[in-house]
Amino acid sequence: MNLHIGPEEVEVSKHVMARYNDPGDGLNGNGRRVLTYADLRTRYRGVDGRPPSREVELHLTGNMERYIWGFNGKKFSEAKPIELKLGERVRIVLINDTMMDHPIHLHGLWSELENGHGEFNPYKHTVIVKPSERVSYLVSADTPGRWAFHCHLMYHMESGMFRTVVVS
Numbered sequence: 001m002n003l004h005i006g007p008e009e010v011e012v013s014k015h016v017m018a019r020y021n022d023p024g025d026g027l028n029g030n031g032r033r034v035l036t037y038a039d040l041r042t043r044y045r046g047v048d049g050r051p052p053s054r055e056v057e058l059h060l061t062g063n064m065e066r067y068i069w070g071f072n073g074k075k076f077s078e079a080k081p082i083e084l085k086l087g088e089r090v091r092i093v094l095i096n097d098t099m100m101d102h103p104i105h106l107h108g109l110w111s112e113l114e115n116g117h118g119e120f121n122p123y124k125h126t127v128i129v130k131p132s133e134r135v136s137y138l139v140s141a142d143t144p145g146r147w148a149f150h151c152h153l154m155y156h157m158e159s160g161m162f163r164t165v166v167v168s
Contacts, residue, residue, distance in 0.1 A: 016134040040122035048140040052091040060096045075160025084141035096129040108147035111137040
């Protein structure tokens with residue numbers, strides 16, 4: 001991904017990593033046990049054990065001073081839909097280049113968070129991505145249609161951090 005610093009993208013994280021064990025700012029070492037994404041696992045094996053056929057990488061981008069948000073430095077009106085083939089299994093990789101957490105939500109399809117539990121990886125419909133974090137999850141495109149894919153912080157969604165996922 002070749003991102004360019006400008007009004008829509010003020011920084012690009014150079015050292016991203018999965019931080020599934022990190023509970024987030026202010027929650028570490030406060031005397032309480034905090035559950036993290038590393039603690040989550042399903043009770044039953046996942047239903048689709050196939051490996052992904054491809055990877056879709058998206059950078060969560062924005063300018064906090066100008067309230068400009070997007071994926072890969074583009075707002076919704078500038079971007080094409082993400083196309084998935086019906087029956088396809090895809091890995092979606094989210095890289096947060098901003099200094100805010102982003103709860104990313106995909107309508108119509110479940111996300112299988114790749115947190116190290118293999119066949120028992122948890123299923124989620126909203127995945128929180130911390131600053132400078134890389135999160136990956138698997139999606140089985142089993143439901144045809146046009147689906148919303150967006151940040152659940154409404155002002156981020158309304159200002160551009162929104163895409164359409166088309167399963168056909």
